Amino acid sequence: MKRVLDKVDEKILAQLAENARLSHNDIAVTVNLSRNAVRLRIDRLERDGFIRGYTIIKGSATPESGPIRALMFVYRKDRMRGGDVLKYVRSVQEVVTCDVMSGDLDVVLHVEAVSVDRIHKLWDEISALPEVLNTVTSFVLTRAKGSPHGT
Known part of the structure; x- marks a missing residue:
């Protein structure tokens, strides 16, 4: 059975897509959850394949x-x-x-x-x-x- 994301999961994914280095605490503030609840959700999103990796985008330092x-x-x-x-x-x-x-x-x-x-x-x-x-x-x-x- 395919899992459906709720609005909180969607918001977490959007924030991580914008900045994958956000701390669990920073995300928790914006989604109104505890840091631990955010960590558990991210773990589940990774396990379920909604997050398949993290990357960097190289830029210029000029x-x-x-x-x-x-x-x-x-x-x-x-x-x-x-x-x-x-x-x-x-x-x-x-x-x-x-x-x-x-x-x-x-x-x-x-x-x-x-x-x-x-x-x-x-x-x-x-x-x-x-x-x-x-x-x-x-x-x-x-x-x-x-x-x-x-x-």
Whole structure:
């Protein structure tokens, strides 16, 4: 009998496909399970053939191959009760900084990712959060001043 994956298994697989070096603890935070439960699920996914190996993707170490940067502006439905949005973005490794703003703008995320596809996936995930009203994402074309590593 072929086993069907549940949503938690799918999320674990998606995270490992994006970064196979994620710790069980990092995954546990995003799927709301204990570290041990995540370890057991990964063991089962390996045993059942859903994970057949881990690999590396070789890249260049030159500065030109640095991360793709973007600013994501997040508007929450209720600024005073939007804590789940902040909790979620704190768990995303590509979010370098998260600034809660005054005025019309609500939250600004400084994102650094290995690909445009990863930033698009983050946009999908964040815009789908129940507390998010709207998002706007702008890609950084050139950094005119500041640290090249977002620090």
